[in-house]
Amino acid sequence: MNTIRNTKVYILNLGKLECDENWMVAMSTVATKDNKNVATHWVEIPVYAVLIDHPEGKILFDLGCHPQASEGHWCPELVNIFPFTFAEHQRLENQLKLVNIRPEDITTVILSHMHLDHIGNIDLFKHAEVYVSRKEFEYAKTLVHSNQDPKSHGAYIKSEVVAPVKCYHLLNEDTEIFPGIEFIALPGHTAGSSGLIVHLEKEGVLIFPMDAIYNKTVYGPPARASGLVYDSIAFFKSIERVRSLAKKYQAQVMFSHDMAVFENMKKAPDYYC
Numbered sequence: 001m002n003t004i005r006n007t008k009v010y011i012l013n014l015g016k017l018e019c020d021e022n023w024m025v026a027m028s029t030v031a032t033k034d035n036k037n038v039a040t041h042w043v044e045i046p047v048y049a050v051l052i053d054h055p056e057g058k059i060l061f062d063l064g065c066h067p068q069a070s071e072g073h074w075c076p077e078l079v080n081i082f083p084f085t086f087a088e089h090q091r092l093e094n095q096l097k098l099v100n101i102r103p104e105d106i107t108t109v110i111l112s113h114m115h116l117d118h119i120g121n122i123d124l125f126k127h128a129e130v131y132v133s134r135k136e137f138e139y140a141k142t143l144v145h146s147n148q149d150p151k152s153h154g155a156y157i158k159s160e161v162v163a164p165v166k167c168y169h170l171l172n173e174d175t176e177i178f179p180g181i182e183f184i185a186l187p188g189h190t191a192g193s194s195g196l197i198v199h200l201e202k203e204g205v206l207i208f209p210m211d212a213i214y215n216k217t218v219y220g221p222p223a224r225a226s227g228l229v230y231d232s233i234a235f236f237k238s239i240e241r242v243r244s245l246a247k248k249y250q251a252q253v254m255f256s257h258d259m260a261v262f263e264n265m266k267k268a269p270d271y272y273c
């Protein structure tokens, strides 16, 4: 795999979710005879997108949450389980503005999966070529079209999953979408969860497993299940796949929802290159 020159990777800070830690790491609090009413941990987790300024186009990997998530775009039950908050400067448009890019300048969107905290701003990218796993696309479409409730499909939002874009490119397998940018299948979290490997000239290889690996604890070793898993056997296989790719490429693994790790990432307008 060749590295890519003249490419910058920006981490866009899109706000935070809060939730019970058991969603992140399953069984992180467990009752015992001596402590039957064990206290759960309420945690804050980051939401971010990855902007890749590449010689062949401006690429966004994931899109964060819809800005009206807590004002009716999500159903109240979801808002209660996963409250989402962001400051004005953490709007996706404003994060792009930090590097003088407008949503219209984005040519390509790549989705790790179609959950509400990864596809929320899809409305801004009607003009874009969108890449996603075929399995994810088919699963999400089936779910939102076969449910009476327009807003409740687990973590999929109908209006987001069916939003029009210029063209969907449905990927059946690992694909080098652009030179130095590999889309990899990491199923388990959802039917078609995927990650991205970026081969940079100076800073080496970055692996973004997105929700295949939420945080350091899930990664281990040993790997731990998260609280939301579509296929547990595939989930653990995907984690071990990332581990072996990280070893092969001496890569940095960029977890999706780990606040401590996120705090140490370079954030836009700073970048990896």
Ligand SMILES: [Zn+2]
Pocket (backbone or CB within 6 Å): 115, 117, 118, 211, 256, 257
């Ligand atoms: Zn997520």
